[in-house]
Amino acid sequence: MDIILSNANPDPIYEQIAQQMRAQIVSGILKEGELLPSIRSLAKELRISVITTKRAYDELEREGYIQTIAAKGSYVATRSHEQLKEEYLRKIEEHMRSIHLLAQFIGLSEEELGMMYQLLREGES
Structure with missing residues (x-):
């Protein structure tokens, strides 16, 4: 998954992640049912806090873009x-x-x- 973070961007890091993931879901780059990187692996890849990544995932889940299944991971939600x-x-x-x-x-x-x-x-x- 391609996510580019910028310190020059006034938006918080978690919001930059959520915005880019939303865009990838809407555009079809991330497909319905697709397994997303774990919170820990994405945090490691982006060199950011696990808490920041979790906040982005929580926001996306609250908005209905992703769904998390305990012990299985987070997936792109099925939405038309x-x-x-x-x-x-x-x-x-x-x-x-x-x-x-x-x-x-x-x-x-x-x-x-x-x-x-x-x-x-x-x-x-």
Whole structure:
């Protein structure tokens, strides 16, 4: 499993792990039912505390992305792709509401917002 941690990232380490694992599950890189590395082995691989890794796994389990079976390990939970997509669409809508309010506050037009989005996408290429 590819997880890249950054001290420059303002998010806590456990959240960086959880975000990247969520993305890999949603994109299908990690498949439903797939066995995940143990908390200890992932902590060792990433050179971080077992407590930090456990916190990431606990968060993912609470959100329904993974399930843990005692003495067997943690697995990618069985969720439909549509459920995951719907969850992400809700998050996008929340962010768009915030962007809309901020843009209104400073008088930014839809055209200017569109240009900002295009520049953002071009910068990622």
